[in-house]
Amino acid sequence: MTDRYNARIVGTGMAVPERILTNADLEKIVDTSDEWIVTRSGIKERRIADENTAASDLALEASLKALNDAKVKGEELDLIIVGTVTPDFTLPSTACILQDKLRNKKAAVMDIVAACAGFIYGLSIGKAFIDVGQFKNVLVIGVEILSKFTNWEDRNTCVLFGDGAGAVVIQPSKEKGGILATYLCGDGSLANLLHAPIGGTRTRLTKENFDLKQHNIIMAGSEVFKSAVRAMGDSALKVIEQAGIKSEEIDLLIPHQANIRIIEATARRLKMPMEKVYVNIDKYGNTSSASVPIALDEARRKGRIKKGDKVLLVAFGGGFTWGGALIEW
Numbered sequence: 001m002t003d004r005y006n007a008r009i010v011g012t013g014m015a016v017p018e019r020i021l022t023n024a025d026l027e028k029i030v031d032t033s034d035e036w037i038v039t040r041s042g043i044k045e046r047r048i049a050d051e052n053t054a055a056s057d058l059a060l061e062a063s064l065k066a067l068n069d070a071k072v073k074g075e076e077l078d079l080i081i082v083g084t085v086t087p088d089f090t091l092p093s094t095a096c097i098l099q100d101k102l103r104n105k106k107a108a109v110m111d112i113v114a115a116c117a118g119f120i121y122g123l124s125i126g127k128a129f130i131d132v133g134q135f136k137n138v139l140v141i142g143v144e145i146l147s148k149f150t151n152w153e154d155r156n157t158c159v160l161f162g163d164g165a166g167a168v169v170i171q172p173s174k175e176k177g178g179i180l181a182t183y184l185c186g187d188g189s190l191a192n193l194l195h196a197p198i199g200g201t202r203t204r205l206t207k208e209n210f211d212l213k214q215h216n217i218i219m220a221g222s223e224v225f226k227s228a229v230r231a232m233g234d235s236a237l238k239v240i241e242q243a244g245i246k247s248e249e250i251d252l253l254i255p256h257q258a259n260i261r262i263i264e265a266t267a268r269r270l271k272m273p274m275e276k277v278y279v280n281i282d283k284y285g286n287t288s289s290a291s292v293p294i295a296l297d298e299a300r301r302k303g304r305i306k307k308g309d310k311v312l313l314v315a316f317g318g319g320f321t322w323g324g325a326l327i328e329w
Contacts, residue, residue, distance in 0.1 A: 005172035007127040007138075007179045009327065011070025012297040015061035016047040016164040016284060023159070030155040037159045038282075042260025046162030046285030048147045054088045056097040058165035059143040062293075063098065066139070070169035074102030078135035080109045081126055083118025083142045083289035085318070086149060087111060098141070108135075116256050116317025117184075118142055118289030119166065123313075123325050124182035126170045138170040142289035160258075162285035166293025177308070177328030181242035183235055184323040190227060228262050231322035233269035235314045239324035247271060249310055250326075254299060256315035257281035257291040266314065278304060288317065305329050 022045045023034035037043055049058065059082060067074060080102075082095040089097075095109035114121040119142030126138040143165035152158045170179070232255060240247055247270045255263050260281055267277050278299045287294060292313050299305050309329045316322040 005130065005133070005174060006177065007130040007170050008173040008175065008177070009168045009179070010171045010173075011066040011068070011072065011169035012167070012293070012300055013062045013065025013067070013069060014164065014166045014294045014297040015058045015065070016162075016294070017049040017053060017058070019048045019050065020045050021048045021162075026159055029152060030158060032155045032159055040259075040261075041160060042263075042279070042281045043159065043285045044282045047164055049145045049163040053145065055082075055084050055086055055094050055143045055145050055165075056088050056101060058145070058163065059094065059098050059141045059167070060101045062143070062165040062167040063102065063139055063141060065297075066167040066169050070171070072137055072169055072171075075104050075106075077102065077104050077107045077137045077139050079126060079129055079138045080104070080107050081112060081122040081138070081140045082110070083112040083114060083122045083140070084144055085113055085115050085118070085288060086143075086145045094143070114186075114289070114317060114321040115319055116258060116286070116288045116291065117315040117319075117321040117323050118317065119292050120182070120313055120315050120323040120325050121184055121321065123168070123170070123179065124184055124323065127179045127182060130170060130172050133172075136172060139167060140170065140293075141165060141167040142291070142293045144288040144290050146286075146288060160286045162287050164284055164287040164290040164294050166290050166295075166297055168293060168296070180326045180328055181239050182323065182325045183239040183242060184321075185231070185235070186319050186321045188319065190320045227320060228258060228316040229265045231316045231320065232256070232262060232266045232314050235316070235322050235324035236266060236270055236312060239312065239314075239326045243326045245310065245326070250312045251276065251309040252299060252304055253277045253312045253314070254292060254295045255313075256317070257284065257295060258286045258316070262316075291315070
């Protein structure tokens with residue numbers, strides 16, 4: 001009989017740029033105020049990368065921390081998955097660039113384009129490869145440099161986004177627990193509500209549309225909010241059901257840090273007090289695919305997660321994409 005292994009997170013890491021952009025700084029750029037931003041989003045500041053920093057740079061920093069935490073060398077990795085919508089290049093993948101920086105020449109590499117749900121999509125894929133026994137050391141990263149795709153003249157979107165990266169190392173384990181269940185879903189019919197319309201093969205990037213800032217992120221805020229509240233709650237309930245546990249057994253909820261009102265609505269739907277919800281949106285803003293792994297790493301290092309805890313991850317992003325993962329630490 002084949003030994004049964006569970007996919008388990010054995011290391012975490014995060015990286016954010018040094019530069020902090022506060023709400024007071026934004027007041028000097030667009031018609032907004034600290035009160036307006038905090039009331040509607042919960043964000044007080046965010047991190048912004050400099051011109052010379054690419055996605056793979058932040059991904060490398062977060063990855064090295066996760067690998068060190070896991071006591072795994074870069075060259076030992078079998079699979080590298082990068083969730084991002086802000087890659088270094090159109091071609092090759094950011095995962096390829098990161099692989100080279102880690103001095104690895106044997107791993108399978110792939111980018112996942114699932115926006116804010118990118119890390120959870122990557123986590124689910126990594127778990128699947130471990131479950132079938134194909135790989136032993138899997139690195140999953142969520143990384144974004146959204147500041148380079150933000151219209152800093154649009155007060156409705158420029159206040160929301162920040163830059164950062166988070167990473168985890170997954171390995172097979174005979175111990176009880178690990179990644180108990182994952183759930184993924186999407187709805188492409190709503191893609192136009194949150195997208196960057198210029199720069200692909202549908203409409204190529206030109207000097208003219210670049211100057212008009214048409215390559216930047218466009219969002220229909222109220223419609224996205226309604227979909228996010230519903231999808232985040234659905235994801236949480238689906239993955240809890242798959243794991244065969246009850247909502248009250250969850251020790252910590254780590255949601256995508258998009259908007260404090262979405263986070264609070266998700267907690268209410270699960271009948272979960274905010275004391276059991278990890279929130280750091282005030283410090284980093286919406287870092288898309290990086291938000292969940294950044295929060296996961298912070299929660300661990302602050303002692304919010306201990307062995308045996310059941311931790312629920314949920315995210316919703318452009319596409320639309322959404323999903324969840326339930327982990328027994």
